[in-house]
Amino acid sequence: MKDAGGIEISLLAFGPLAETLGWKRHNLALHSSSKIEDVIHILSISEWSERGLVVAINGLQCEISAELKDGDELAFLPPVSGG
Numbered sequence: 001m002k003d004a005g006g007i008e009i010s011l012l013a014f015g016p017l018a019e020t021l022g023w024k025r026h027n028l029a030l031h032s033s034s035k036i037e038d039v040i041h042i043l044s045i046s047e048w049s050e051r052g053l054v055v056a057i058n059g060l061q062c063e064i065s066a067e068l069k070d071g072d073e074l075a076f077l078p079p080v081s082g083g
Contacts, residue, residue: 005032006029007029007032007070007071007072008027008028009027009028009039009070009071009073009074010026010027010028010074011025011026011027011073011074011076012025012074012075013025014075014078015077017045017048017053017078020048021043021045030068032070033067035064035065036055036057036062036064036065037049037065039068040053045076048076051079052078052079053079054076055074056077057073058072058073059075
């Protein structure tokens, strides 16, 4: 989809989320006005967001309402549980 109206981003997934998705690194083509919440919907990982998923663009933690730009690296960091 990367064309005049699209962007391409890199995705990183960690921990059990990477196991759920079946990858640790992935590339994704999107519309130019896409936000993190759109990616969460595309990947069908809304339940992770509800459980405290942390997201970061280019290493900086942000809200899921943040807009993505071409070449961004989006990291998904699942909540940590311990005992």
